[in-house]
Amino acid sequence: MANNRNDYVIEMKEISKAFPGTRALDNVTLQLKKGEIHALVGENGAGKSTLMNILTGQFPMDSGKIFMGGEPVRFSSPKDALKKNIVLVPQELNLIPEASITENIFLGNEIEKGIMIKWKNACKEAERLLEMLEVSQIDATQPVKKFSAAYQQLFSIARALTYSPRVLILDEPTAVLTSKEKESLFKAMRNLKNNGTALVFITHHLDEVMEQADRITIMRDGRLVRVVDVGDITKDEMINQMAGKKIEKTKRIKRKVPDEIFFEAENLSRKGEFKDVSFHIKKGEILCVAGLVGAGRTEIFKCVFGITRKEHGGKTFIEGKEVEINTPVEAIHYGMGYVSEERRHDGITPGMSVMENMMLPSYGKLSRNGLIDYKRAVSITDDYINSFKIKTASRDTLIKNLSGGNQQKVIVARWMAKGIKMLILDEPTRGIDVNAKGEIHQLIRELADNGVAVVVISSEMEEVLALADRIMVIHRGNISGYIYDVDLTTQEDILKVAFQ
């Protein structure tokens, strides 16, 4: 038995973790062998990142045990994990653009003699590490910002190598790489594997999994589905198991959509985000935008709303007339509203009351002789608090004291009060409990029934299937397909379109 255990570099046993409102991990076990590439796959929100964050000491776990070479270990901070040579290369690059390659690679892990940094040795060492990653003939004293995102990704991996990792976790390492760069990355991964490192490879690209991984752990909804050798599974089976067969049937309400187009986009592009995207939305339609995180869904609609500028050549039309939308002020003028995916960051003004947060865009409409008609503002706010069932002590309560679901209702009410014709909702129910979720879905349907064109960007397949009149699937900055007959659609179908 004891011998058996030592086969594994790391064993995470029966790990559970809950966040307010959600159970992120439920009894998950992950075992990593020495010298293997272990793929970790699952939909957005399956719990992959949470599991890795626990392994690297970023979050504490609620229950479970971690063994390293059979010995129980406990990491209470990322430093603890680094000491045991467990290193994560995050998806988001965290390099300092102005600093040199060497400085970035050795940041936090400097080569020192006394209190002085030995730059010459560090430079040589940096170049040696980069050569291991198939990057040669590079001047490591150059600032990082001079290099492409692909190179920067490799610098991040080189930084991880300075900790001589026994476990190296790569989170979506290929997202920004071209096929040639991917090849050298895979070669480097195989080199590390042959040196005995256990690699965890998190990716949405299942082809890469099939080609590179030795074993696969499939996760869904915070649970472990299956651990399998790569030869014993096909890509379609993997998709099936990632999506799973949901027991509860999604409550879908069939709606009739009128045939009038409200908004149309033609050849929208933004460098590095999305390219030549064309689509339309009808009045009273709920268009759900599915796809993986980072596929460009949020970016497309930020551009539609004028938060970012579209590139030259893209056109937008409202009710058939071409319009120029370069700022949110203009978008709102044409009757659009926007509910951001980051409620705290750009949805609410935390220090303002519920009423102010709801009435902000409507103040112009409510003014008489330049003065705000607070009586009307109060009655409108109270109407929405009642009809949306917003749980708040009063309209004067600061919005930061409300729960996430109620804050979201206030934001939706904000745009209803303004009287909009099109509403873009980005992840409208993320981090919101089940009951409030249902209520928000109902509000979205009511909105559409009143003739508002509604766009719902969502990573939750269930939500998409419950709401959509039509599904638009985005993959790597392009529209990879539409699904019209939502009734006959399953989560697997959407994943198939997304992975094509």
Place this chain on the structure above:
Amino acid sequence: MEKAVKFLKSTAGMVLAVTILIGIVVHITTGNFFTAYNISTLTRAASFVIIVGFGQTIVLLTGGIDLSVASIGSVCGMFSAIFMVNMGMNPLLSILLSSLLGIFFGAVNGFFIAYMKMTPFIVTLATMQIYKGIVYVITKGMPITGMPKLAEVLANGVIGNILPNIVIIMAAICIVLTVWLKNTKTGRYVYALGGNRNCAKIVGIPIERIEMLVYCLSGLLSAAAGVLMACKLASFQASIGESWQMDSITAAVLGGTSMAGGIGSVVGAIAGGLLSSVIKTCITLLRVSSYWETIVTGTVVLIAVLIDVVKDNAVIRERIRGVFSKNE
């Protein structure tokens, strides 16, 4: 009644209460505080800083800062003196004209901050030097004396031995600004901008125009204070209002305005301005060396802001409680 209770519970209300309390204590000790002379001198001196503090408060509400207020006051005070003394212009007209010039100087700040996206601290630090420089280049550091009587009476006059004209002007400005901030669209946008800039952008607030507006307003109010100060002294000196940038920030912050933006009021600037002024007066009345003045003011600011932080932050409250319970 409800409103009065709410005001007393606010930072501005508490600061005002403390100010009056200090006054009472000092009056009991020295018997000199609540005299017509002392009150009128004190409020008159405080009013100038408070008017500048109004502008500073509005800028702070958007999350910005204006370090150039003193220099704008000085340069506009100089123009008013030139208009009246050197050009013989009608005093009221020159006061109005040179105050309006402040809008131009504020607009320069606003242009770089709102449209060129430069940091408010840096922009106003630079214009502070430039505007100050303009004064020295034009006057060569010499005072301009001989302002008309009418101007001096306007700024220095006292009604019934207790109510200075300048206090009335200050109160009128306060009322207008309070109504503007509370009851108009643009006023609420000022708070929204400081409360969460990203959210403000998404709900369609014209961020650039609001920023431009607040720096213009700050310029106008600083200019008005500078011009009236020159009138009060009946002569212009380059050193007019030298310490206003820090004094105005002190008044705003003591009055409960958050440096991060979104929280505060112009009434707060009155409470804050009065408190610093009362501290100064009391040090004189108590015959303490005036060298202690800045130490006391600085300490009061630290304590006031600390109370504010503790009031809203449970974590820090716990930490402080921890320190005290350890000692027990």
